[in-house]
Amino acid sequence: MIGAIADDVTGGTDAAVAFRRQGLRTAIHFGLPEAVDPGLDAVVIALKTRTIPAADAVAQSLAAADRLRAAGADRLYFKYCSTFDSTAAGNIGPVLDALAALTGADAVVHTPASPEHGRTAYQGHLFVHDQLLSDSPMRDHPLTPMRDANLVRLMDAQSTGRSAAVPHQVVSDGAEAIAAAITKARRDFRYLFPDALTDADLLAVARAVADEPLTGGGAGLAGALARVAAERRGPATGPPPQPPGGRAAVLAGSCSRRTLEQIAHLREAGRPAHRLDALATPDPEALAATALAWYDALDTEAAPLVYASLPPQALAEVQRAHGTERSAQILEAAVARVALGLKERGVTRFVCAGGETSGAIVAALGIGGGLIGAEAARGVPWIHTADGLDVLLKSGNFGDPDLLLTASEPR
Numbered sequence: 001m002i003g004a005i006a007d008d009v010t011g012g013t014d015a016a017v018a019f020r021r022q023g024l025r026t027a028i029h030f031g032l033p034e035a036v037d038p039g040l041d042a043v044v045i046a047l048k049t050r051t052i053p054a055a056d057a058v059a060q061s062l063a064a065a066d067r068l069r070a071a072g073a074d075r076l077y078f079k080y081c082s083t084f085d086s087t088a089a090g091n092i093g094p095v096l097d098a099l100a101a102l103t104g105a106d107a108v109v110h111t112p113a114s115p116e117h118g119r120t121a122y123q124g125h126l127f128v129h130d131q132l133l134s135d136s137p138m139r140d141h142p143l144t145p146m147r148d149a150n151l152v153r154l155m156d157a158q159s160t161g162r163s164a165a166v167p168h169q170v171v172s173d174g175a176e177a178i179a180a181a182i183t184k185a186r187r188d189f190r191y192l193f194p195d196a197l198t199d200a201d202l203l204a205v206a207r208a209v210a211d212e213p214l215t216g217g218g219a220g221l222a223g224a225l226a227r228v229a230a231e232r233r234g235p236a237t238g239p240p241p242q243p244p245g246g247r248a249a250v251l252a253g254s255c256s257r258r259t260l261e262q263i264a265h266l267r268e269a270g271r272p273a274h275r276l277d278a279l280a281t282p283d284p285e286a287l288a289a290t291a292l293a294w295y296d297a298l299d300t301e302a303a304p305l306v307y308a309s310l311p312p313q314a315l316a317e318v319q320r321a322h323g324t325e326r327s328a329q330i331l332e333a334a335v336a337r338v339a340l341g342l343k344e345r346g347v348t349r350f351v352c353a354g355g356e357t358s359g360a361i362v363a364a365l366g367i368g369g370g371l372i373g374a375e376a377a378r379g380v381p382w383i384h385t386a387d388g389l390d391v392l393l394k395s396g397n398f399g400d401p402d403l404l405l406t407a408s409e410p411r
């Protein structure tokens with residue numbers, strides 16, 4: 001079994017659908033589950049550890065690793081963001097350090113490269129489509145602004161083990177060349193970042209590391225490892241999952257450029273929209289009460305949008321007024337409280353934008369996990385919960401501009 005630990009819930013669903021796409025029997029849990037089904041091919045435990053203090057992230061990740069290993073996971077995958085989202089103090093380095101110590105791994109191959117999402121790694125640098133990470137909109141992320149694209153430098157600043165890149169010339173020579181490079185590097189480096197420009201590169205990397213006790217990175221390498229596991233196990237079939245119906249609402253807390261486009265698209269389509277304004281009312285309960293009163297007064301069946309999202313300048317103004325962490329907390333709590341209120345009012349289909357935001361919503365709705373359903377966009381599957389809710393947890397950066405609109409259309 002592959003056991004994956006994800007540092008946020010959108011990242012967890014991205015990894016889970018990468019496993020499921022290859023035919024692996026896959027479950028996802030949000031937060032630490034009481035038990036993990038040992039009869040599965042892949043299990044993802046999605047935490048909310050990306051921006052919390054490093055020691056807490058380590059403790060939660062180790063607890064998840066124990067749970068997965070107890071259920072028979074012989075290989076662990078640490079799923080972090082394809083844009084290497086992390087604060088200056090971590091948490092990718094500290095969590096990988098702890099998981100490496102737990103598993104005895106002495107050469108950990110990991111890469112955020114996810115060509116399917118336009119993330120590639122070359123000469124140890126991370127690109128977002130045609131830009132270096134540090135030139136991409138990720139430089140303005142509210143919590144994890146990424147101002148460096150050099151993966152080795154980023155990782156060396158966070159971890160106790162040294163890192164090196166495996167150049168594309170080696171990766172393109174295939175699995176044997178990669179395995180030889182790993183063997184050679186083992187003595188001097190604990191972490192290796194293979195360059196990867198294509199899915200074929202990631203597949204070669206996966207073939208070289210499929211039996212390593214610990215690997216990690218974005219959904220790209222997770223999917224490649226799943227493909228290797230599926231080849232070993234033989235084909236699996238099942239009916240294609242269908243997108244859900246039910247009363248819908250859209251909740252957004254991501255301030256990514258893509259989410260802002262998706263919000264604009266919803267508004268242009270005439271959807272009712274309400275913004276949670278933390279500058280005017282820095283109180284989550286009051287913000288949520290106003291939003292729910294607005295919802296109660298709507299006289300349309302069209303799925304509404306409640307959002308906190310702002311473009312960089314306006315966001316900076318809120319952060320200056322209330323502090324970065326405090327304003328994020330206020331808005332996550334407000335969105336989560338709105339989600340709960342909407343559930344009480346009969347909404348069953350939640351379209352959520354933003355990783356931290358989705359984590360807060362999932363916690364408020366008491367969702368402990370679910371089945372991975374149809375993919376509304378690459379890496380963005382519907383999740384069906386045991387108590388009849390359908391949630392779409394969208395990474396801020398993912399999906400076409402019409403995703404929020406189409407996912408919340410009447411069905």
Ligand SMILES: Nc1ncnc2c1ncn2[C@@H]1O[C@H](COP(=O)(O)OP(=O)(O)O)[C@@H](O)[C@H]1O
Nearest residue numbers: 142254308318327328331332354355356357396
């Ligand atoms: N107007 C705002 N002012 C301050 N912080 C905000 C605002 N809107 C959203 N945020 C915070 O920004 C963070 C966005 O992160 P997240 O939900 O993970 O989105 P993404 O998937 O784009 O990373 C959340 O913590 C959210 O509460």
Ligand SMILES: O=C(O)[C@@H](O)C(=O)COP(=O)(O)O
Nearest residue numbers: 010011014081082355395396
């Ligand atoms: O790898 C990715 O880009 C995503 O799976 C991911 O981690 C999403 O994080 P957010 O962008 O914070 O939602």
